[in-house]
Amino acid sequence: MLSEQEQIRRDSLQKIxxxxxxxxxxxxxxxxxxxxxILENFKEGEKVxxxxxxxxxxxxxxxxxxxxxxxxxxxxxxxxxDVICPSEDKSMYNDFFKKWLDLGxxxxxxxxxxxxxxxxxxxxxxxxxxxxxxxxPLPQPKTDNQGIIHDGxxxxxxxxxxxxxxxxxNENVKETFIKRTKIINSMRxxxxxxxxxxxxxxxxxxxPGGAAxxxxxxxxxxxxxxxxxxxxxxxxxxxxxxxxxDGVYEFAKDFRNEGMDRTHNPEFTQMEIYxxxxxxxxxxxxxxDMLEFICNEVLGTTQVKIGNEKVNFKKPFRRISMTDSILxxxxxxxxxxxxxxxxxxxxxxxxxxxDSMGKGKLIDEIFGEKCEGSYIQxxxxxxxxxEMSPLCKKHRDNPELTERFELMVNGKELANAxxxxxxxxxxxxxxxxxxxxxEKGDDEAMFxxxxxxxxxxxxxxxxxxxxxxxxxxVMFLCNQPSIQEVLLFPQMKPEKWETGPxxxxxxxxxxxxxxxxxxxxxxxxxxxxxxxxxxxxVHQKLNGYRKKNKLDIPAVLLEEVLSWxx
RNA sequence: GAUUCGUUAGCUCAGCUGGUAGAGCACAUCCCUUUUAAGGAUGGGGUCCUGGGUUCGAACCCCAGACGAAUCACCA
Numbered sequence: 001m002l003s004e005q006e007q008i009r010r011d012s013l014q015k016i017x018x019x020x021x022x023x024x025x026x027x028x029x030x031x032x033x034x035x036x037x038i039l040e041n042f043k044e045g046e047k048v049x050x051x052x053x054x055x056x057x058x059x060x061x062x063x064x065x066x067x068x069x070x071x072x073x074x075x076x077x078x079x080x081x082d083v084i085c086p087s088e089d090k091s092m093y094n095d096f097f098k099k100w101l102d103l104g105x106x107x108x109x110x111x112x113x114x115x116x117x118x119x120x121x122x123x124x125x126x127x128x129x130x131x132x133x134x135x136x137p138l139p140q141p142k143t144d145n146q147g148i149i150h151d152g153x154x155x156x157x158x159x160x161x162x163x164x165x166x167x168x169x170n171e172n173v174k175e176t177f178i179k180r181t182k183i184i185n186s187m188r189x190x191x192x193x194x195x196x197x198x199x200x201x202x203x204x205x206x207x208p209g210g211a212a213x214x215x216x217x218x219x220x221x222x223x224x225x226x227x228x229x230x231x232x233x234x235x236x237x238x239x240x241x242x243x244x245x246d247g248v249y250e251f252a253k254d255f256r257n258e259g260m261d262r263t264h265n266p267e268f269t270q271m272e273i274y275x276x277x278x279x280x281x282x283x284x285x286x287x288x289d290m291l292e293f294i295c296n297e298v299l300g301t302t303q304v305k306i307g308n309e310k311v312n313f314k315k316p317f318r319r320i321s322m323t324d325s326i327l328x329x330x331x332x333x334x335x336x337x338x339x340x341x342x343x344x345x346x347x348x349x350x351x352x353x354x355d356s357m358g359k360g361k362l363i364d365e366i367f368g369e370k371c372e373g374s375y376i377q378x379x380x381x382x383x384x385x386x387e388m389s390p391l392c393k394k395h396r397d398n399p400e401l402t403e404r405f406e407l408m409v410n411g412k413e414l415a416n417a418x419x420x421x422x423x424x425x426x427x428x429x430x431x432x433x434x435x436x437x438x439e440k441g442d443d444e445a446m447f448x449x450x451x452x453x454x455x456x457x458x459x460x461x462x463x464x465x466x467x468x469x470x471x472x473x474v475m476f477l478c479n480q481p482s483i484q485e486v487l488l489f490p491q492m493k494p495e496k497w498e499t500g501p502x503x504x505x506x507x508x509x510x511x512x513x514x515x516x517x518x519x520x521x522x523x524x525x526x527x528x529x530x531x532x533x534x535x536x537x538v539h540q541k542l543n544g545y546r547k548k549n550k551l552d553i554p555a556v557l558l559e560e561v562l563s564w565x566x
Numbered sequence: 567g568a569u570u571c572g573u574u575a576g577c578u579c580a581g582c583u584g585g586u587a588g589a590g591c592a593c594a595u596c597c598c599u600u601u602u603a604a605g606g607a608u609g610g611g612g613u614c615c616u617g618g619g620u621u622c623g624a625a626c627c628c629c630a631g632a633c634g635a636a637u638c639a640c641c642a
Contacts, residue, residue, distance in 0.1 A: 004611055005593050063599040117600050139577045142603035151578040258641045
């Protein structure tokens with residue numbers, strides 16, 4: 001059912017067509033300027049052609065003001081009847097402009113630049129062209145002179161579902177996504193300048209490896225095998241290091257079939273990089289360099305406001321081992337504890353544990369509960385327990401630990417890196433440990449990838465690898481509190497659509513076609529619902545609907561309604 | 567999955583102790599040649615999320631459900 005305003009717009013559309021104007025012309029529209037060019041470089045009397053959406057219109061007799069929104073901003077346009085219609089025929093102004101155009105229509109404007117009496121740079125319109133008619137009214141947020149937004153389009157659900165409306169109506173939203181692209185470009189520049197090779201690896205994988213997470217499963221018909229959407233690309237990038245590339249990276253969409261909240265979306269972007277002959281110490285320096293570079297290039301500063309915190313991405317970042325961090329925050333020294341002792345320690349400080357947790361998971365629980373949140377400034381947490389990191393090389397000084405770091409920012413994990421495990425025998429044993437964990441009930445334990453082991457058997461140089469969450473980085477640098485704000489189209493529950501009446505079932509009981517919509521709109525959405533109702537009530541409702549909607553069909557007779565019920 | 571809050575016009579929101587559904591913007595008609603969130607006048611527009619219940623009477627109270635948001639849990 002169309003709203004009154006939608007119906008009015010459709011009527012205007014018909015009048016425009018009847019007037020002889022195509023509301024959806026095909027031809028290229030050549031424009032000479034963006035709004036911002038005109039505003040920043042004012043030349044009185046300059047002839048300009050612009051294109052954009054009509055966002056404001058104020059008719060004042062023979063003169064009118066409007067605003068045109070293009071991809072770079074807004075500019076005011078001034079319509080004068082006798083300029084637009086120099087001859088006797090004033091219909092272009094009186095009818096077409098004043099009556100048949102609506103806010104949201106996309107126009108091409110030809111005119112001359114001038115300043116109004118109040119001093120606003122505007123375009124005095126000579127000619128305007130309808131480039132596309134808008135049939136649905138946009139929300140109309142307005143900003144007053146104190147910067148307060150009235151009638152904002154704020155409902156997060158509507159904003160995400162109708163991102164196109166959000167982008168039109170809420171200026172800062174566009175900025176976030178422009179910045180997102182700048183951040184990615186800046187990272188790519190940094191990496192390619194260092195001669196690393198950007199590559200693409202499979203998204204459909206037969207074994208979802210490289211991380212611990214539940215995958216999405218799909219099926220390949222021709223091969224008749226299950227395929228998984230990747231949860232990570234790590235194992236493929238390492239195969240390329242085996243193949244002899246010294247440095248490879250990929251901006252990768254990964255998919256994890258897990259919960260959604262303001263920091264998790266089922267599909268998300270990671271940048272992973274692997275560099276031969278390096279270790280995790282080198283990678284820490286590299287990561288600092290990269291983040292400092294990006295901040296300076298995109299923001300012009302390393303000082304970033306995140307919520308109420310001020311975070312500084314200037315290197316060097318603090319480095320602390322996980323053991324020291326736990327000692328610092330809980331006073332407990334876990335360095336020589338057995339699994340049993342760890343369990344006890346967890347209980348003593350109120351960290352909940354379950355039987356399926358191994359030693360590594362216990363330590364991680366403590367860290368997650370007691371330490372993680374306190375690292376606001378960029379901090380490298382290093383040397384994770386070996387059980388948690390099945391793809392990571394054992395620490396050179398302590399076989400219980402691994403050469404791994406995570407970069408914490410604002411209490412969240414931003415990046416994760418290893419000195420990569422390149423010993424195929426050790427790797428096989430670690431995978432087997434994972435299988436045992438899976439049997440114990442850990443549904444996120446890793447799958448064994450025998451081809452990856454085989455690749456390592458051919459020999460992989462010592463390598464360091466790092467993955468960084470692009471969505472989180474963008475959240476930080478744009479000071480956005482949720483991942484939905486930095487994804488153009490965040491995952492949403494499917495929308496329910498009104499499907500309309502099933503016409504054939506109504507036709508079956510001899511209902512005339514012109515009455516089907518009124519019956520449906522009156523609440524009798526199925527044949528069953530209709531036949532459950534009282535014929536007299538149906539009769540009255542339908543004629544009421546006819547009157548209200550001024551239908552151009554004869555009123556239905558009670559006998560006719562009764563005949564449907566036979 | 568748990569808790570809390572919410573769902574009223576196209577948009578943003580009021581709606582008192584249960585008593586005839588409201589405002590601003592948007593829209594329509596008319597007037598107006600320079601307005602800066604809203605020029606003037608007039609007008610149209612509602613499944614008060616859905617379904618039950620209580621009541622003479624429900625947007626409002628009760629029960630159930632749908633949808634959404636926040637927080638928590640889950641997610642190295």
